[in-house]
Amino acid sequence: MIERWRPETHTFHLRTGETTITLQDVEVIYGLHIDGQALYRVEPPQLSYPQELTRLTDFVPHQRDMHGRSRLLRSFLHAHLRLVHLQHPIGEATPQVDVDRRAYLYLLIIFGGIMFPNTSGADMSMRYLLFIEDLDQLGCYSWGAAILAYIYRGFDRASMGERLEVAAFSPLLQVETFQPIAAHPSDDYVAEDMPYARRWSQGRTRGFHMDAV
Structure with a gap:
């Protein structure tokens, strides 16, 4: 993944095309806020x-x-x-x-x-x-935007040789490549407005199977 990452565009260049993780992915998959107050590097507190x-x-x-x-x-x-x-x-x-x-x-x-x-x-x-x-x-706080920026920064630094490994919210990368498919589409126990990651975790305990997108 590091070798196929391009820091200029923050995208993966794959054989099937160009892809990346977006703010919408963060919000839809994990239900994390992408608006609100920004997280920033703060000065150390008065106490240690x-x-x-x-x-x-x-x-x-x-x-x-x-x-x-x-x-x-x-x-x-x-x-x-x-x-x-x-x-x-x-x-x-x-x-x-x-x-x-x-x-x-x-x-x-x-x-x-x-x-x-x-x-x-x-x-x-x-x-x-x-x-x-x-x-x-x-x-x-805009936790979703902060996580996405953190992922981009991790892959940028690794692809440019500043780091040997990527530190990122790996569950987002894993879930992003899969889509939950109901074994019984008529079942209505999965709420439509529920984040995909929660649907996935519930579905796996109720007979869902995974198909690669």
């Missing part, structure tokens, strides 16, 4: 990133589990969440502040480890804490 993480989540990372000043080992955070879930599972009596703290940690994994990963695959950036601190404002 580990201190900011502790302030929001009451979770104290160790120095040995840090890479630089803003990256945290994914395995360490996963282990912490598993332990917390076993010792203090969320229930109806769980205080809202504890629910929010757990949500911040899961969101950090989603944004830093899945939607905006890095080429190491071992750690994640804590910079996204500055965008997820206000949970009510999460839907105001």
Whole structure:
């Protein structure tokens, strides 16, 4: 894929023609917003990133589990969440502040480890804490546009020899090349306005099969 990517046009040059991922693909396949406030590189907070993480989540990372000043080992955070879930599972009596703290940690994994990963695959950036601190404002950002720009940047740098690997939201690349086809077209349990990725995941559990486009 890297060899067939052209950074001048942000497209793949294949034998069958020229193709790319568009904003419409991001919105239709994963239901991510492509309008709203732009995400931008912000200045570091007054507190260090580990201190900011502790302030929001009451979770104290160790120095040995840090890479630089803003990256945290994914395995360490996963282990912490598993332990917390076993010792203090969320229930109806769980205080809202504890629910929010757990949500911040899961969101950090989603944004830093899945939607905006890095080429190491071992750690994640804590910079996204500055965008997820206000949970009510999460839907105001253009996450879809940011993911697409991140994918373009990853393939650009790899195709120009600046990187050996591409760090991108790989599920989008995988789903983009397939289309869910219902085994029983008369079934109406898939909502028409549901993002394709959700239709795919539901369909696979109910007898869908995949045909390459």
